[in-house]
Amino acid sequence: MKVLSLTEPYATLIKEGKKLIETRSWKTNYRGELYIHASATKISKESKENKELMKLINNTQLNFGNIICKCNLVDCIYMTKDYVENMKKNNYQEYICGEYEEGRYAWVLDNIVPLKTPIKAKGQLNIWNYYNELEIMNLMKDIEYGWIDKNNIKHNFVDETYSNNYVLQSPNEVIKNKIGVCWDQVELERYYFKGNDWNIKTYFLVYYDSDKCSKHTFLTFEKNNKYYWFEHSWEKFRGIHEYNTEKDLLLDIRNKFIKYELNNDYVSKNLVLHEYKKPKYHISVQEFYNHCDYGRYIDFNTLYN
Secondary structure (H helix, E strand, C coil): CEEEEECCCHHHHHHCCCCCEEEECCCCCCCEEEEEEECCCCCCHHHHCCHHHHHHHCCCCCCCCEEEEEEEEEEEEECCHHHHHHHHHHCHHHHHCCCCCCCCEEEEEEEEEEEEEEEEECCCCCEEECCCHHHHHHHCCCCECCEEECCCCEECCCCCCHHHHECCCCHHHHHHHCECCHHHHHHHHHHHHCCECCCCEEEEEEECCCCCCCEEEEEEEEECCEEEEEECCCHHHCEEEEECCHHHHHHHHHHHHHHHCCCCCCCHHHEEEEEECCCCCCCCHHHHHHHHHCCEEECHHHHHC
16 A cells, blocks of 8 residues: 655544645655555644644544555645645635645645554655555565576576575565565565564574585564564465464474474584574675674574573
């Protein structure tokens, strides 16, 4: 869904039907359904002191950090001097609900429908996209497993050239190329999840061995006091898996990795898990390893206690 973030009380003024025009310094060509998000930013001192404005919300409950209504964006009008003067003279309520000045734009909204259940979200600048977990899994369906080398050549399996020729793709590159190993796919998942306020985490699980170095990255999120493993690249376990605790989630992935990737043949001290933050794009295999090594180390022995 397309979303626009506003500070309060302006988001609630739209939800309550008291504000039908959003004023911006920039033009948009988008027309269609638009969801309104009340940002987590506190009400400004200027708004609080505007008695005419605050009277319009009449002690209505505000929803900071939530998508609270949907509407249709039907027009984007360039503000001339006459437009501003006419608004001030003939639609004063709307005038005090925005920033009307020659050279700005009036985004005209209609068909405003409050959401029965607000959707918690972080919000972003400009018009942004919000996806729930099922929508994200559907968006991932066209991405196949493989990698792109330094010469932009596609490889459908990891071979001996991978270590020296792989580069981490950006999310837009994964979308364009429709291919990526788990490292690439997790970054695309992170990109799709960025509007959600669900405590997103990414992990790097690796088994250090002289013969081969089995590894997997994955994304998790917390929602409504449940923990979820979001998995697309590991085809055998593709899906969204629910757990009661984060500990249960991490141990389950560990056990599946040992069984299906290591064939139960492993030395426990060689199995390492790190939580890692967003890396730089276009880094090499070694640079990716180094980045993850700087992340938070998770001791599986502690999880078992």
